Amino acid sequence: MSAVAPSAADLPPPVLAAPSAARRPALRRFMRHRLAMFGLVAIIVLVVACALGPYLSPYGPLTIDLRHRFQPPFEGRHWLGSDQLGRDLLVRLLLAGRISLTVGFAAMGLSTAVGVVIGLVAGFYGGWVGTALMRFVDAVLSFPAIFLLLTLAALVSPGVLTITLIVALTAWMEVARVVEGQVRSLRERDFAIAAEAIGVSDAHLMLRELLPNIMAPIVVAATLNVARAILLESYASYLGYGIQPPTPSWGNMLNNAQEYLTSAPWLAIFPGAVITLAVTGFNFLGDGLRDALDPRLDVHR
């Protein structure tokens, strides 16, 4: 069958960029966002330090050295000082970081997955399924997160796994909401109707047509979720419901430092500073991603 003869002018000018040309302007925008870059650098430094740092330290987190209790920072063998049992603060901080960051990322992964699934199903099917699901989301959201967290924490024996699960359980709702809203509106766009007109399965519609188009808000929500998760874990551990001593976590280190606020303030300052750094780092990163990935700024015409 002979083709309609296309004229040379039908062809768009040769495009040198690979298919990810769509993401180029987003990357450029992101890199111009100074706070986001700062956040990214801070997080990378933290992650690397917490992962590798303890191997480089001569101290263990549980090594008790009663002859060097309450060493102030920057003066002697303990770079950030030591606590009431002579344990090195730096190494405890980094190891606590491993736990807090792990809980943060894992809880984010879990809550994002749950939120995406629920949001997809609610937004796609709508009707009473969607309404029921979203009302459920609203109901859970109406509990203050800390309250929910502590209630759940009081019911289970504390540990890394349980605290991850609990934090995840308090964080999935935002993701579900964002996803549901996006899916509901994208569902009516022509390309989704086109796929439906072709006769694809619901799973295809949800996973291959709609989901790739809402990755941006999901990524942003997930990033902000890490910040939230770290903070929540710190609250829980601080209040004694999370990671239990002697395993260090930034939260329980703060708890530990309470008694010595005036005599050894560094025991509270460093864990607090590092929590702040991690949380604001992820928040800035999330803000930067949100601005960079804003589809309204992509002029594709």
Place this chain on the structure above:
Amino acid sequence: MTDVLMVEDLAVRFRGESGVVDAVEGVSFRLREGETLAIVGESSSGKSVTALALMRLLGGPPNCVVRGRATFMRQDGEALALLSLPETRMASVRGRDVGMIFQEPMTSLNPVHRIGAQIVEGLLAHERLSPRAAEKRAVALLDHVGIPEPALRARAFPHQLSGGMRQRAMIAMALACRPRVLIADEPTTALDVTIQAQILELIRALQHETGMSVIFITHNLGVVAEVADRVLVMYAGQVVEDAPVDVLLHLPQMPYSAGLIGSVPRLDDVRRRGGRLAAIPGNVPDPNTRPAGCTFHPRCAHARPDPCETARPALEYVSDGHTVRCARWREITV
């Protein structure tokens, strides 16, 4: 017949993320009193940017640089250099001397203010009227543009009116201060064809009544045939042909104009079913990557390597009131 607006070498350059774009280059024309000038073109032809530039509604440097001269003659003989007026003076020109209406009334009418209030606001800004007198004038204007129950409608919000009604309200706003020139940027594109006919008739009637000049920007050649006295054809930011409407429609000299005219289906074409439209191959060039030489040459059946690919053609004189931007217009028959 006096000239109301004289535009010389208007050029608009935008600076964006992806580089520099010359949205409009070397546009010159004259608008006479009582005349309707149609500016016709497709996307990225620069037709809307031209109007916005004249009204100084584009942003300022460094993102947007406007060059050239535009002289507006007021009723009392005063000549205003539009592009160099201070902003406060320009604000009084807009609405009082030059009115403007747009394609989508929903976006140019403030959705949280009532229609009547928006007209009154314009009146109070430009004329010495008491608020009560302004309100009465506003209702009278709405009536004049054919809105039924105008007193009631004056208290309505934009979303409570139909598309045609909103467009009439926008016309009422634009004409409230009896401007000398009306710039209409695709005013009927978003309307149903029967409503479009009403609005075109309204504009024509108002024009006869007030003697105002109209610059009518559109991509619809049929509308051009209906309303225009003269036509400016724009392509890729330049004027490529300038002629009286009958001359353009029957004796175009620029291949693009002829191509455009040939690609519009007419009602009479129903007889030649089985025939094809004379389509122009290819696409409108992206403003960032305009071809060298004549911007139309990649799509032109009459293009020759020399001079079409090498030199940018200048506007040449064909006959009185008819200019064309084509290096080969004498040799070819379109």
Place this chain on the structure above:
Amino acid sequence: MNSPLLQVTDLAKHYPVAGGRTLRAVNGVSFTLRAGEVLGVVGESGSGKTTLGRVVLRLTPPSAGEIVFRGQDVTHLSRRALRKVRRHMQLVFQDPYASLNPRMSVEQILAIPLQVHEPSLGRADRRSRIEEMLRTVGLFAEAADRYPHEFSGGQRQRIGIARALICRPELLVADEPVSALDVSVQAQVVNLLLDLRERLGLSILFIAHDIAVVGMISDRIAVMYLGRVVEIADTLSLFNRPRHPYTEALFSAVPDLGGRRDRILLQGDVPSPVSPPSGCPFRTRCRYAEPDCAVEVPSLVERSPGHLAACHRPELVLASPLSDVAPLPRLR
């Protein structure tokens, strides 16, 4: 095979609206479409023509009426049963910028119909079918590796047409396929559809508001107003002698390059489909309306062979838009 490809009887689509009222987007539409025929559906906003297209394709379930496609009653088929039918009826959309998934390459977009309806095709075969289809719609084969945002509106529309036709459907529903395109590109796509229709023997339901375009491409035309078909006829018959005042007004309103004609200006706006006028829906804007027109909704009646109109005043002599048809003496 003489039975029609598509037979629609008394089709209706209602939406409940705030205040206990109903929006009758499609209100009792019947027509048939034969194989290889192009039926144009023309109307303005509120006419229901877009909804009609969606209902015919079962993208939304009808509120009443019957759709028989290829001899099979598809009116109440389940979504799963519909999937097998979908291969034979496809849709082209109005907005070339919204109808292609921006995150998929052209190859991926065109592969989906093949994956759904011809799953036995291997990757290489699929690719060659895709390339062939791209060439058929006037694009180069390498377009398959690009993404939608790299193409212009007209090219994207071609891709949309390629996607619709790749599984060789018998019916194509084109919903305003050219109205969002530049004028010069519109002509290209209209020509393409004409070529494809000749070459593939396609049946097309061509929905548009531009009656000149519809006239060029259609064998028959249905004129819709407020959810009803008010006139349906062979194209030439419709243009030569319209039999419904709305059709006459529609023709008269079209700004045509043929020059300025006598205008019939309709008063007022299109009434809302939520509360249509009693009796004939057009009577509020009809210059020939009489008191009796408010009493009963007129039904489609044959006025001449193959030419039906729904008007209480069949004696009216209406103006033709064609320039060489002498105006007949008017009755008042």
